[in-house]
Each structure stands twice: as C-alpha cells, then as structure tokens.
Amino acid sequence: MTVPFVLGPGPVADHVARQLAATGGIDRVVLAQSGETDDRIVRVDWRVDSGLPDDATVVVSTSPGRPGRDERAAVAAALDAGLSVVSASDDHATVERLFDLDVDAATAGSRVVVGAGLAPGLSEVLASYAASALDNAAEVHVARFGAASAPCRRALRRAAWGRVSEVDAGSDNVARAGTGRRLVAFPPPVGTHDCRRVVSAIPTLVARVLPQIERVTVRQAMTRPGRLTGRPPLVGGSRRASFGAVHVEVRGTRGAGTEILTIGAVDHHAAITGAVLACGVAVVSGLVRGIDPPSAGAAGFAEMGPPSALLADLRRRGVRAARFAGI
Amino acid sequence: MKRIVKRAAAVLGVVSFVAAVFRLRGRGGKPPTGNGWRELDLTDPQ
Numbered sequence: 001m002t003v004p005f006v007l008g009p010g011p012v013a014d015h016v017a018r019q020l021a022a023t024g025g026i027d028r029v030v031l032a033q034s035g036e037t038d039d040r041i042v043r044v045d046w047r048v049d050s051g052l053p054d055d056a057t058v059v060v061s062t063s064p065g066r067p068g069r070d071e072r073a074a075v076a077a078a079l080d081a082g083l084s085v086v087s088a089s090d091d092h093a094t095v096e097r098l099f100d101l102d103v104d105a106a107t108a109g110s111r112v113v114v115g116a117g118l119a120p121g122l123s124e125v126l127a128s129y130a131a132s133a134l135d136n137a138a139e140v141h142v143a144r145f146g147a148a149s150a151p152c153r154r155a156l157r158r159a160a161w162g163r164v165s166e167v168d169a170g171s172d173n174v175a176r177a178g179t180g181r182r183l184v185a186f187p188p189p190v191g192t193h194d195c196r197r198v199v200s201a202i203p204t205l206v207a208r209v210l211p212q213i214e215r216v217t218v219r220q221a222m223t224r225p226g227r228l229t230g231r232p233p234l235v236g237g238s239r240r241a242s243f244g245a246v247h248v249e250v251r252g253t254r255g256a257g258t259e260i261l262t263i264g265a266v267d268h269h270a271a272i273t274g275a276v277l278a279c280g281v282a283v284v285s286g287l288v289r290g291i292d293p294p295s296a297g298a299a300g301f302a303e304m305g306p307p308s309a310l311l312a313d314l315r316r317r318g319v320r321a322a323r324f325a326g327i
Numbered sequence: 328m329k330r331i332v333k334r335a336a337a338v339l340g341v342v343s344f345v346a347a348v349f350r351l352r353g354r355g356g357k358p359p360t361g362n363g364w365r366e367l368d369l370t371d372p373q
Contacts, residue, residue, distance in 0.1 A: 129367075187364045263367065308369050321367040 008062030010149030015274025065155030086280040088117035095201035102298040112298035116280040119144040124302035130250040137252035146244035148269040157230030159198040195219035244269025262324035275317035
C-alpha cells in the first residue's frame with residue numbers, strides 16, 4: 001500500500017497529488033492543503049503538531065527553496081518513522097543536509113530522493129542521457145526558464161544573488177551570481193533568452209551521477225529587473241508566466257571528434273515539477289516498470305535508475321523531452 | 328577655445344545618445360529563428 005503525503009503551499013503540490021492519484025498502485029494521496037476532498041485525494045488542514053497521517057508511506061516536500069519550519073519538521077518526523085522522502089528543493093544547504101542524512105536514512109530503511117524537480121531533477125536525467133551517447137562527456141551546462149509559483153520566485157530571487165560554486169576542471173570555481181550572461185535557445189514556445197549564473201545545487205547532483213564531468217555551470221533566464229523581483233521573462237508577449245523549460249548542453253568526445261549534444265524540455269512549470277516528484281515517489285515505491293526500488297539512503301533523482309527508464313516514465317506523465325537537431 | 332569646448336560637448340552628447348539607443352535596443356547577433364528542436368526518441372542512441 002502506498003500513501004504519499006504531499007506538503008507545500010503552491011500549485012506544484014496540487015499537480016503532484018493529481019499525478020500520484022493517476023498512478024497505478026497508489027491507494028490515495030493526502031495533500032496538506034485546504035479544499036475539497038475526492039475519492040483519491042484527501043485534503044487536510046495540516047499542522048506540524050498534528051503529526052504525520054497514520055498510513056503515510058512517503059512524504060513529498062515540494063518547496064523549491066529552503067522548506068518552511070513545518071515542512072522541515074515533517075521531513076525529520078518521516079525519517080524518524082522510517083518513511084521515504086522525496087524533495088524538490090534546490091537550496092544548497094537543504095540538499096547538503098539531506099545527503100548528510102544518508103547513513104541515518106539507510107539505518108532506518110528510508111529512501112531519500114534529493115532534487116526532484118525541473119532543474120535540479122529532470123536536468124541531471126537529461127545530462128546523464130546525453131552523456132551516455134558520448135565516449136567521454138566533459139562538460140554539462142544547464143539553463144532553466146521560469147518559476148512555478150510565488151515560493152519559486154522567492155527562491156529564484158535568492159539564487160540570483162550571492163556566490164555561485166561551479167565545477168571547473170574538477171575543482172570548485174566561485175563566481176558572482178547574476179554574471180556570465182549567455183543567450184540560450186530554449187525549446188519553443190519559450191525561445192531565446194538571456195541567462196545568468198545562479199546559486200544552485202545542480203553541480204553537486206551532476207557530480208554524483210556523472211563523476212567524470214570536469215565543468216558544470218547553471219544559469220537561469222532572467223532580466224536585470226528580474227534579479228530583484230524573481231519574475232521570469234515573458235514568453236512571446238504573454239502576460240502569463242507559467243512556462244518552465246530546461247536546456248542542457250553536454251560537451252565531450254565521440255570517436256575522434258568533439259561533440260555538443262543539446263537536449264531540453266518545456267511545459268507548464270508546475271506540471272513538469274509535479275511529474276518529476278510523482279516519478280520519484282513511484283520509483284521509491286517500486287511502481288515504475290524497468291526500475292528496481294533504490295536501496296535505503298539518500299540519492300539524487302537522476303541516480304534512481306537508467307535515464308531512459310526515468311524519461312520513459314516521465315513521458316507517460318506528459319513530460320516530453322526534445323533534442324536540438326540544428327537549424 | 329570656448330567654441331571648441333561647446334562643439335566637443337555637442338559631439339559627445341550626440342555619441343552618447345546614439346550609444347544609449349543601441350544599448351537599449353540591442354544590436355547583438357541575431358538569435359536563431361528556426362526552432363531546430365525534435366522530440367527525443369528514447370530508442371535512438373543519438
């Protein structure tokens with residue numbers, strides 16, 4: 001019996017709940033949001049002092065940045081109770097703390113999935129998929145577009161300031177966030193946008209799944225005012241800023257020549273993040289064809305299984321990846 | 328001397344205005360117009 005308990009205030013939690021409710025093998029989903037309850041999704045007005053739902057088997061933390069006090073307490077309680085945890089956070093300190101729980105989680109028999117979202121999450125899976133086509137992958141450059149919700153914009157605003165730790169020639173390279181402007185062509189309809197360095201946990205997660213990579217950079221599409229507000233640029237004049245996209249460039253060698261493979265995805269931001277989180281829950285619950293449940297402990301989303309199997313499950317959930325074949 | 332300074336200031340003003348217009352409008356390389364993206368075929372080893 002699998003009963004996920006989904007935490008988080010934004011639309012991502014709603015999307016995860018709907019994705020999970022449509023997943024075979026999941027009996028019901030408990031969503032910590034007020035609203036109408038139906039057969040599969042039970043909404044509860046949850047407080048940290050009311051404890052976790054009795055029959056919960058997996059706790060899903062949808063916060064994009066540092067989770068709130070209640071969410072952190074729920075994750076700690078889940079690990080104490082031996083439940084699995086799936087987190088979408090891109091906050092470096094949160095990611096490090098979850099990885100530090102590896103031994104405790106392994107002892108308790110819990111599985112902790114770290115960085116399960118658009119980027120990090122789908123970005124490392126795409127990088128891993130592209131790297132498998134090269135003889136030697138040396139560089140990964142990730143650019144992302146959009147923000148799913150108000151908490152996501154707040155996380156983005158924080159990520160746009162401070163010191164960025166990139167992997168360069170195998171060692172850490174520190175640069176200022178907001179610098180390193182680069183024009184990136186995302187899949188349509190998002191199109192081409194200026195992207196700048198942001199603080200992210202992606203280099204840590206890429207290094208775990210592709211340890212041979214010598215250089216990792218992470219950028220976010222943003223304008224100068226967007227650095228202050230966290231608002232993403234608009235798509236094609238649209239006033240609705242709901243698109244999310246990821247652009248992953250993997251450089252390396254194949255045969256005698258050097259090769260650059262570009263791969264990406266685009267959709268409603270909350271829908272992609274929800275699908276990746278739901279895929280993480282399904283994997284730890286042993287519900288994904290072709291992927292054995294991971295052993296107890298903490299690991300990144302891309303470490304959950306072969307990239308093609310993860311992408312196949314995400315495709316069933318409506319996330320379609322694309323490759324740049326040239327103009 | 329005064330006239331030279333005035334002319335230099337006028338030239339500097341015009342150059343600054345033109346530079347500001349270019350800076351605002353941008354005149355960098357043309358971004359790709361064709362989309363060039365194809366759906367990923369998971370059975371294709373690329």
